[in-house]
Amino acid sequence: MTPSNPAIFSIPPEGLPFAYAGGYAPQCEGVHALVRDADGRVHARLAAALSGSPTWLHLAEGGTRLHVLLEDGHELATLAVDAADGTLTLLSRHATGGKLPVHLVLDAMASSAEASDTGASDAARHAWVAHYGDGTLRRAAIDADGALQPTDRVIAPRGHAEAVADPAAPAHAHMVRRHPRWPLMLASDLGRDLMRVWRLDASAADPVELDGLRLPTGSGPRHFVFHPQDDAQVYLLNEQANALDWLGLDEAGRLTHRLRLSSLPPGFEGLSYASDLLIAPDGRRLCALNRLHDAIAVFDLDGQGRPSWRGETWAQGSYPRSATFSPDGHELWVSLQRSHQICVFRLDVEALPRFDGTFIAMPGAACVVFR
Numbered sequence: 001m002t003p004s005n006p007a008i009f010s011i012p013p014e015g016l017p018f019a020y021a022g023g024y025a026p027q028c029e030g031v032h033a034l035v036r037d038a039d040g041r042v043h044a045r046l047a048a049a050l051s052g053s054p055t056w057l058h059l060a061e062g063g064t065r066l067h068v069l070l071e072d073g074h075e076l077a078t079l080a081v082d083a084a085d086g087t088l089t090l091l092s093r094h095a096t097g098g099k100l101p102v103h104l105v106l107d108a109m110a111s112s113a114e115a116s117d118t119g120a121s122d123a124a125r126h127a128w129v130a131h132y133g134d135g136t137l138r139r140a141a142i143d144a145d146g147a148l149q150p151t152d153r154v155i156a157p158r159g160h161a162e163a164v165a166d167p168a169a170p171a172h173a174h175m176v177r178r179h180p181r182w183p184l185m186l187a188s189d190l191g192r193d194l195m196r197v198w199r200l201d202a203s204a205a206d207p208v209e210l211d212g213l214r215l216p217t218g219s220g221p222r223h224f225v226f227h228p229q230d231d232a233q234v235y236l237l238n239e240q241a242n243a244l245d246w247l248g249l250d251e252a253g254r255l256t257h258r259l260r261l262s263s264l265p266p267g268f269e270g271l272s273y274a275s276d277l278l279i280a281p282d283g284r285r286l287c288a289l290n291r292l293h294d295a296i297a298v299f300d301l302d303g304q305g306r307p308s309w310r311g312e313t314w315a316q317g318s319y320p321r322s323a324t325f326s327p328d329g330h331e332l333w334v335s336l337q338r339s340h341q342i343c344v345f346r347l348d349v350e351a352l353p354r355f356d357g358t359f360i361a362m363p364g365a366a367c368v369v370f371r
Helices: 108-118
Strands: 019-023 030-036 042-049 054-060 065-070 075-081 088-095 101-106 126-131 137-142 148-155 173-178 184-189 194-199 221-226 233-238 243-249 255-262 273-279 285-291 295-301 307-314 320-325 331-336 341-348 351-361 365-370
Touching: 019 054, 019 331, 030 054, 042 088, 042 351, 054 101, 054 365, 065 101, 075 101, 075 148, 088 148, 173 221, 184 221, 194 221, 221 273, 233 273, 255 307, 285 307, 285 320, 295 320, 295 351, 307 351, 320 365, 341 365
Parallel strands: 101 173, 273 320
Antiparallel strands: 019 030, 019 365, 030 042, 054 065, 065 075, 075 088, 101 126, 126 137, 126 173, 137 148, 173 184, 184 194, 221 233, 233 243, 243 255, 273 285, 285 295, 295 307, 320 331, 331 341, 331 365, 341 351
């Protein structure tokens, strides 16, 4: 893995936040700021008390707004981030209307199209929130101050017989993302083994659902990423099958299945649940997390984007829930929920991630975002 832009990852002065972290209650009591002390050690300190498990964080508006999903509280919130000292101030907090919100994406492309027609700013003006508990996707407007508002649109789970193997299976929407270029939106439904696709038509009040892709029963599609150099290629991590899928996508929204590989080493026996998936900025590698097995799986990508198993490394703790690349691309920061810590791994394109000895105490660790 090679750096995406080494110049952008400068270390703030001692005591000033360079990142924020969230986690699960009751251990985690809100959003924490990550700061460095005089000897270079990193500490997590409570920066904004928020009940309800802040398990998904997203920085927006040039880093001046922090959107927070409170999973157990079924709420969304926006915090203002002081540009000078990183202080967090609550701007809005609302019920999402759904159960267990787990992922959020800003609807930037649609708002950019609207902006070209109206002359307004091209900043995102809506967000879509995926709910694991009831399978819904819900849209929240973003006001002029950059704060999330109560949800105003709902996309219900897809459950008719031709779409899923078991229409009675509970829907669990786990992730939603906009395509980087095309007016498409994708979401994974872990409960019904579906990848769902919508066309975002500016003339339609709601997204238009397309056929999507039905996966083998028991797959449990969770997180997915687009190839950074070829966004017609999609990589999907399946939680229950512990498998990586290589998918193709075209401009019409058609998904095709190309390849499935295990995210566990050959000969593995036991229980494991795959969690997060990241792709290196240079498009040469994927990193996948496996919980209970507690390892980071690495896949190489060839020039055509085809994945192959490279190896794995121990995550240094229990239940790796998510991971984040440092802004310079040299490090992988892994949130270990049951160990209540964040661990840092050095990255090299010729080797597996290497633990650098950094343990950061973080209660109920679930996610990290860098300023």
